[in-house]
Each structure stands twice: as C-alpha cells, then as structure tokens.
Amino acid sequence: MTASKPLLDVRGLSIRVAGAARPLVDDVSFSLDAGETLCIVGESGCGKSLTALALMGLLEGTPLRIDGGTAEFQETDLLSAPQATLRALRGDRIAMIFQEPMTSLNPALKIGDQIAEAVCEHRDVSREAGRARALEMLKRVRIPAAESRLDEYPYQLSGGMRQRVMIAMALANDPALLIADEPTTALDVTIQAQILDLMRNLGRETGAAQIMITHDLGVVAEMADKVAVMYAGRIVEAGTVTQIFDDPQHPYTLGLMSSMPSLAGRSERLVTIPGTVPSPLDMPVGCRFAPRCPFADAACEAPPQLVDLEAGHRVACWHAPIEQAEPTPAWRETA
Amino acid sequence: MNAPILQARGLMRHFITNKPLFGAPSIVQAVNGVDFEIIEGETFAIVGESGCGKSTLARLLSHLIEASEGSVIYDGREISGLTGAELRDLRREMQFIFQDPFSSLNPRMTVGALIGEPLRIHKIGTPAERRAKVAELLRKVGLRPEHADRYPHEFSGGQRQRIGIARALATGPRIVIGDEPVSALDVSIQAQVVNILEDLKDEFGLTLIIIAHDLAVIRHVADRVAVMYLGEIVELGEAAEVFAAPAHPYTEALLSAIPIPATGARKVQTKIEGDPPNPISPPSGCRFHTRCTYVQDICRTERPQLRDMDQGRRVACHFADNMSLEGIRTDNQARPPAVARRFARYSAARASMTANTESAKLEKEE
Numbered sequence: 001m002t003a004s005k006p007l008l009d010v011r012g013l014s015i016r017v018a019g020a021a022r023p024l025v026d027d028v029s030f031s032l033d034a035g036e037t038l039c040i041v042g043e044s045g046c047g048k049s050l051t052a053l054a055l056m057g058l059l060e061g062t063p064l065r066i067d068g069g070t071a072e073f074q075e076t077d078l079l080s081a082p083q084a085t086l087r088a089l090r091g092d093r094i095a096m097i098f099q100e101p102m103t104s105l106n107p108a109l110k111i112g113d114q115i116a117e118a119v120c121e122h123r124d125v126s127r128e129a130g131r132a133r134a135l136e137m138l139k140r141v142r143i144p145a146a147e148s149r150l151d152e153y154p155y156q157l158s159g160g161m162r163q164r165v166m167i168a169m170a171l172a173n174d175p176a177l178l179i180a181d182e183p184t185t186a187l188d189v190t191i192q193a194q195i196l197d198l199m200r201n202l203g204r205e206t207g208a209a210q211i212m213i214t215h216d217l218g219v220v221a222e223m224a225d226k227v228a229v230m231y232a233g234r235i236v237e238a239g240t241v242t243q244i245f246d247d248p249q250h251p252y253t254l255g256l257m258s259s260m261p262s263l264a265g266r267s268e269r270l271v272t273i274p275g276t277v278p279s280p281l282d283m284p285v286g287c288r289f290a291p292r293c294p295f296a297d298a299a300c301e302a303p304p305q306l307v308d309l310e311a312g313h314r315v316a317c318w319h320a321p322i323e324q325a326e327p328t329p330a331w332r333e334t335a
Numbered sequence: 336m337n338a339p340i341l342q343a344r345g346l347m348r349h350f351i352t353n354k355p356l357f358g359a360p361s362i363v364q365a366v367n368g369v370d371f372e373i374i375e376g377e378t379f380a381i382v383g384e385s386g387c388g389k390s391t392l393a394r395l396l397s398h399l400i401e402a403s404e405g406s407v408i409y410d411g412r413e414i415s416g417l418t419g420a421e422l423r424d425l426r427r428e429m430q431f432i433f434q435d436p437f438s439s440l441n442p443r444m445t446v447g448a449l450i451g452e453p454l455r456i457h458k459i460g461t462p463a464e465r466r467a468k469v470a471e472l473l474r475k476v477g478l479r480p481e482h483a484d485r486y487p488h489e490f491s492g493g494q495r496q497r498i499g500i501a502r503a504l505a506t507g508p509r510i511v512i513g514d515e516p517v518s519a520l521d522v523s524i525q526a527q528v529v530n531i532l533e534d535l536k537d538e539f540g541l542t543l544i545i546i547a548h549d550l551a552v553i554r555h556v557a558d559r560v561a562v563m564y565l566g567e568i569v570e571l572g573e574a575a576e577v578f579a580a581p582a583h584p585y586t587e588a589l590l591s592a593i594p595i596p597a598t599g600a601r602k603v604q605t606k607i608e609g610d611p612p613n614p615i616s617p618p619s620g621c622r623f624h625t626r627c628t629y630v631q632d633i634c635r636t637e638r639p640q641l642r643d644m645d646q647g648r649r650v651a652c653h654f655a656d657n658m659s660l661e662g663i664r665t666d667n668q669a670r671p672p673a674v675a676r677r678f679a680r681y682s683a684a685r686a687s688m689t690a691n692t693e694s695a696k697l698e699k700e701e
Binding site: 246259 | 384385491493523524525526529550552554578592593595596608609663670671673674677678682684685688
C-alpha cells in the first residue's frame with residue numbers, strides 16, 4: 001500500500017497435487033510491509049497452512065508442487081530459490097512457529113542447546129555466545145528462572161512455556177519475517193492471551209513483520225493490521241482489520257461472522273453456513289463458495305476475480321456489495 | 336423452576352499417577368469435593384481450562400467412573416450402588432456425546448448399526464422398528480436415511496458429530512452430557528451442530544450438561560454455568576449474570592483472556608500470569624491464590640467455601656462480597672446501516688435456502 005517496496009510480495013501463488021484437476025491453493029496474492037502483521041484466516045483445508053509452507057520452501061519431499069507464482073522477499077524469490085538459499089534464510093531472516101510446540105521441539109536436546117544451535121547455524125559465534133544469546137532470548141519471552149531452564153528438556157515444560165521457547169528460538173536471529181501457524185490453538189485461553197501479548201510486544205520491539213495463520217476471528221481482531229480470508233484455496237476477501245470487521249463484504253465472511261456465538265448476549269439461533277467445504281479433489285469450477293452461498297446464481301459459475309472495492313479492500317464476489325445487488329428470485333428476502 | 340434431576344454431593348475423585356515401591360504415591364485430586372444440582376430441562380455448562388477436572392466430573396455424573404468419595408443422586412436415587420438392570424436403566428436415560436467424532440465411532444460398523452446399537456442393547460423395538468427409528472434419528476440430525484448403510488469414514492467431522500448425537504438420542508434419554516461436543520469442529524460446522532443440539536433439546540425436553548472451554552459457545556447455549564479451577568467449583572450461577580458480572584477473580588481472568596472478534600474491543604490485557612499449578616500438589620488455602628491479583632494473607636492459609644450469594648450465585652472467594660469485578664464488555668457498536676442491511680440480507684437469504692435445496696446441494700457434493 002505504500003510507495004516503497006513491500007517486505008514480502010506474493011503474486012499468483014498456486015499449489016497443486018500432481019495429477020489433480022484444480023489447484024489446492026489458487027492464485028493467492030498479498031503483500032506485507034516491514035513491521036506489519038497479516039492474519040490469514042480460514043477453516044480447515046482452506047490452504048492457509050500450505051501457503052505458509054510454500055513460502056518457507058517446505059513443500060519439498062511432499063506430493064505437492066508449486067504451480068506458479070512468485071514471492072519476492074528481500075530480492076529473493078522464495079518460490080524458485082534453490083534449497084541452499086532457502087536454508088540460509090530459514091531461521092535467520094524468516095522464522096516459523098508451529099501449532100504444536102511439543103512436536104516441533106527436539107525432545108532429546110536441552111532448551112538452551114536448541115536455541116544456541118539456531119544461532120550458531122547462522123552466525124559465526126562461539127558456543128558460549130550462542131548460549132548467552134539463548135539466555136537473553138528466554139528472558140525476553142519472560143520465562144521465569146531462565147537460567148535453570150536452559151538445561152531442561154522440552155518435556156519438563158508446560159505447553160505455554162514450550163511455545164515461549166519456540167518464539168525465543170524463532171526470534172533469536174532477529175528475523176525480518178515471522179510466520180506463525182496457529183501458534184495458540186493448542187493452548188488454554190489464559191495462556192493464549194499471554195502468548196498473544198508477548199507476540200504483539202516482541203513484534204513491536206523487534207520490528208519483525210508477522211504472518212499469523214489462524215481459524216479464530218477473535219485472534220485476528222486482536223493481532224492483525226491486515227487480514228486475508230481464505231476459502232477452499234482462494235483468498236475471497238482481503239483488507240485492513242477495520243475493513244474486514246466493520247465492513248465485511250464476501251458472503252463467506254458474512255457467514256463466518258454470523259456463525260459465531262456472541263459473548264455479549266444469548267442471541268437467537270445462530271445463522272449458519274450450510275453444507276461443508278468442497279473436497280480438494282472436486283473443487284467447483286467457478287466461485288468455490290457458490291455451493292454453500294445463499295446468493296449464488298448463474299453468474300457464479302465463472303470464477304470471480306479479487307477486485308478492489310475501495311483502497312486496499314479486495315473482494316472476490318460477483319454480487320458485492322450485497323446490500324446493493326439486485327436480488328434474483330432464488331435469494332429474494334422472504335416476506 | 337423444576338426439581339433437580341441430578342445432584343452432586345461432596346463429589347471427589349482422586350487418581351494415583353505414580354506408585355513407587357516405597358514411599359507415598361502421587362495422587363491427583365482431579366475432582367475435589369463439588370456440590371451442585373442440575374435442574375430438569377436446563378442447559379448446565381461446566382467450564383474451565385485443561386486439567387481442571389471438568390471431564391472427570393462429567394464421567395462421575397454419568398457413572399462412567401466411580402467416585403472416590405461423595406455421591407451422585409439421579410432422580411432421587413444414588414447411582415453409585417446401581418448394578419445390573421438398574422444401571423442399564425440409568426445408561427438409557429443418561430447419554431454421552433464425546434469430543435472427537437473420529438475416535439468415538441467404531442470404524443467397522445455402519446452408521447445404521449452404530450445408531451441402532453443402543454436400541455439393540457436395551458432391547459427396544461423389533462429389528463424393523465429399530466431401522467425405522469434409525470432413519471428418523473438420521474433425519475432429525477440433518478442427515479438422510481440412506482446414510483445408514485455407510486461407514487463413519489465417509490463422513491466429515493461435522494456429519495460424524497451428528498451421528499454421535501443421533502446415537503446418544505436413540506434410547507430417548509432425559510439427560511445428555513456433551514464433553515466438548517463442538518470444539519473439534521470448524522466455526523461454520525460448529526454453528527450447525529450447536530443449532531441441532533438446541534433444537535433437539537427443545538423437541539425432546541432434554542436436560543443438557545455441556546463441558547467446554549469455549550466461553551462463547553457456553554454463553555450461547557447455557558442457562559447456568561459452573562466455573563472449575565484445579566478440581567473445585569469456584570463460581571456457579573446464571574450464565575448471563577456470571578458473564579456480565581463475575582464474582583470470582585478466576586472467572587474475571589478467564590473472561591478477560593477471550594479474544595473478542597471485533598475492532599475497537601480492547602487488546603488483550605492479561606489478568607492472569609503463569610501456568611496453573613500442578614494438581615498433584617495444589618496450593619494451600621485458596622487454590623487460585625498463586626495467580627490471583629487480589630490475593631490477601633488469608634487466601635494462602637484458608638480454603639474458601641463455596642457459599643451462596645444473591646440470585647442463586649455461589650462463589651468460593653473470601654472477598655466475593657466486597658469486590659467489583661469486570662465482566663464481558665458489551666461494547667458492540669451498532670453496525671453502519673449498509674453493513675447491517677448486508678448481514679440482514681445474508682440471514683434472510685440463508686433462511687430461504689430451504690431444507691430441500693440444502694440436501695440437494697449436499698447430494699451434489701458427495
């Protein structure tokens with residue numbers, strides 16, 4: 001959105017399983033400036049995690065292939081760069097935090113050694129300096145008694161503490177971009193609040209841009225500067241956090257928000273989205289949300305483009321804005 | 336108000352986690368002396384974080400596990416002494432919906448056999464009547480009678496949870512206990528299942544006991560709510576009251592931690608630090624005192640009793656009378672007219688998608 005070059009510029013990213021008729025992630029584009037937080041929100045199977053893995057170059061060795069697109073990050077195209085280049089970037093300029101902190105830490109290595117390893121891999125420093133950095137990072141993520149934790153193993157820590165260690169490790173080399181895939185989903189709500197607090201503060205302190213992948217609109221509202229809503233492999237709506245929450249346009253976004261029970265009061269029945277997400281093997285040709293959309297008509301048999309409705313607010317729906325669209329008989333309000 | 340259908344009296348359950356050859360075994364006090372009653376026809380929610388004992392409590396209530404001490408009284412009878420036919424009757428009248436629809440359905444059984452199994456075990460109806468009942472149950476949970484011949488793996492998570500609900504309803508229970516019945520589901524599917532649960536509750540006059548950690552879901556479905564912390568109930572009352580004006584510091588902290596899906600809502604202000612203590616060696620006095628921002632000396636030594644406040648509220652805190660705690664902020668600004676119209680149009684259009692077109696679409700997807 002600014003005149004200067006964005007930190008990360010993803011254009012037309014598509015991911016496909018060899019032999020599948022249609023891509024799993026289809027023509028995904030977004031950009032991110034330094035220090036910004038982008039939340040990618042969507043339900044299971046919408047392609048949000050695949051997008052993150054593709055950016056990290058972690059689809060190697062899976063049946064998934066990048067089918068097109070570019071992702072420019074500090075003069076490097078992440079999608080076409082050789083693994084050696086990516087290996088140098090990963091854990092250094094770009095770091096990632098995963099959902100399940102138990103399975104992403106090495107159970108056989110002490111906490112301090114794991115963080116020091118990440119530092120020594122990318123910096124020409126001694127083991128002592130690496131360990132000093134590990135201690136500094138543990139203090140920064142506010143782990144109590146950090147000194148003694150250095151020599152503990154992951155199993156000795158609670159889930160929240162493990163996620164703090166993951167964050168410490170990810171930020172140890174001052175990355176420019178942090179990708180977090182459902183970082184708080186496995187945690188209790190009071191621990192989640194602590195981790196979100198921490199991530200927001202560290203983002204501000206270090207100036208690292210963040211891509212946070214989540215299914216929780218509450219987390220999005222707390223964390224995001226910008227939001228991309230994904231459905232069945234496509235971005236259906238994108239904008240600033242204010243645009244998405246105060247002026248949602250796509251029927252899927254409307255449905256998602258209507259489906260959520262309100263904390264403020266016991267509302268009447270929840271307004272749901274009918275049916276289920278289409279199978280990746282059998283994606284609709286046109287708008288992928290059309291089979292579940294109450295506004296779908298003949299126009300939706302062609303795939304809608306993600307177009308600017310206003311500055312920075314992009315929507316992929318033939319009928320947006322819905323309150324102005326001419327109701328077709330199929331979905332005219334019932335008297 | 337109706338009579339209590341289920342009562343817990345001084346209910347305790349301890350588990351031995353480690354029994355060394357010499358020395359004292361480690362004991363987890365999963366449920367440590369809880370008292371409450373559940374009124375016929377209400378939705379009663381038990382909420383708390385991992386390890387607070389809410390699932391153990393649910394299993395105690397339905398006699399899936401034995402209590403260490405205390406009793407559960409169902410319809411005037413103590414359930415711990417029940418055996419044989421009486422226990423079978425209890426099982427028929429009290430059913431369970433489990434959290435994970437992927438592991439709670441036998442993959443080798445067809446959906447029809449799964450839903451019909453409770454009927455067969457309780458010897459209800461002839462085989463033909465059972466088949467008819469299975470078809471009816473499938474329709475009630477939004478599936479189709481033909482689905483009876485398929486296997487669980489052919490269904491999505493939300494559809495499997497519907498099958499779990501149909502199975503729970505097969506014997507015509509009076510009480511249905513749901514242990515995190517929607518927490519494994521995506522938001523849009525979760526809403527469908529919540530609606531089905533509420534419809535069926537009304538239709539069959541069920542008493543629902545819902546265990547959950549998602550406070551928004553609780554707020555939506557529950558009449559009354561009990562908040563648990565480390566094996567004890569710290570607060571109990573009308574859900575609306577508890578959410579608007581909590582009386583226990585832990586409830587306040589829990590509510591303050593929920594991320595609110597709206598802009599302009601406050602950014603997280605964590606009122607609670609650190610992890611819950613280990614239940615093997617819970618803190619002395621009030622179990623919450625190690626994390627409580629209002630802690631006083633008395634809290635470290637004396638265990639507060641769950642005592643009655645106004646309007647049926649019960650709170651276990653020494654200072655409940657003279658604290659004013661913050662509940663959920665209902666700072667929902669009204670939507671701009673154009674956006675309000677858009678949402679109204681969505682719900683109107685959604686409502687006019689009749690059941691027929693819905694099932695036609697489902698059919699097309701399969």
